[in-house]
Amino acid sequence: MTLSDLPALNAFLNATAAVLLVIGYSLIRAGRMRQHRAVMISACVVSTLFLTSYVIYHANIGSRPFQRQGTIRIIYFAILLTHVILAAAVVPMALITLSRGLRARFDRHVAIARWTFPIWLYVSVTGVIVYLMLYRL
Numbered sequence: 223m224t225l226s227d228l229p230a231l232n233a234f235l236n237a238t239a240a241v242l243l244v245i246g247y248s249l250i251r252a253g254r255m256r257q258h259r260a261v262m263i264s265a266c267v268v269s270t271l272f273l274t275s276y277v278i279y280h281a282n283i284g285s286r287p288f289q290r291q292g293t294i295r296i297i298y299f300a301i302l303l304t305h306v307i308l309a310a311a312v313v314p315m316a317l318i319t320l321s322r323g324l325r326a327r328f329d330r331h332v333a334i335a336r337w338t339f340p341i342w343l344y345v346s347v348t349g350v351i352v353y354l355m356l357y358r359l
Contacts, residue, residue, distance in 0.1 A: 228279040229286075229357055235272035236349035239265050243343050259323065266320055269346075273313075286356055298355050305348040312341045 223231070242265035249258040288298050319338040322331035 225279060225282050228275050228283075229353055232272055232275050232279070233350050233353035235268050235275065236346045236353070239268045239272065240343055240346035240350070242268060243339065243346065247339060262320070262323070265342075266316065269316070269342075272349075288356060290355075290359060294355075294359070298352075301348050301355070302352055305345060305352055308341050309345045309349075312338065312345050316342055 242261050246258050246261040246265060249255075249261060288295060288302075290298070315334060315338040319331060319334050322328075322334065
């Protein structure tokens with residue numbers, strides 16, 4: 223694997239995190255707390271791997287400019303802007319949510335998880351969309 227392979231890996235890790243988040247949500251809705259916990263820890267691990275790979279790529283390669291023009295450019299930057307802002311916000315939110323869950327402070331865990339889940343899912347899905355628009359369009 224080379225540095226040029228990392229964007230595809232990052233998209234794969236984001237997609238994996240999104241799938242794990244949906245599975246984790248489904249598990250807790252079904253009352254399967256042990257399985258929910260394992261899947262959500264897995265989502266955190268996958269997201270940590272993503273963040274590590276992302277930093278390595280951008281520290282070595284830098285940014286890739288979006289080349290397309292017209293309406294697609296506006297759409298790309300609208301998605302990118304919301305993705306970046308929410309990605310910065312979701313890191314501490316996910317850590318707090320995880321910490322509260324692991325400490326069995328479930329009332330406080332649920333209170334923040336209601337916000338963390340949709341934001342984290344949005345960031346994971348839009349990460350894949352940004353990759354597709356930037357590297358595959």
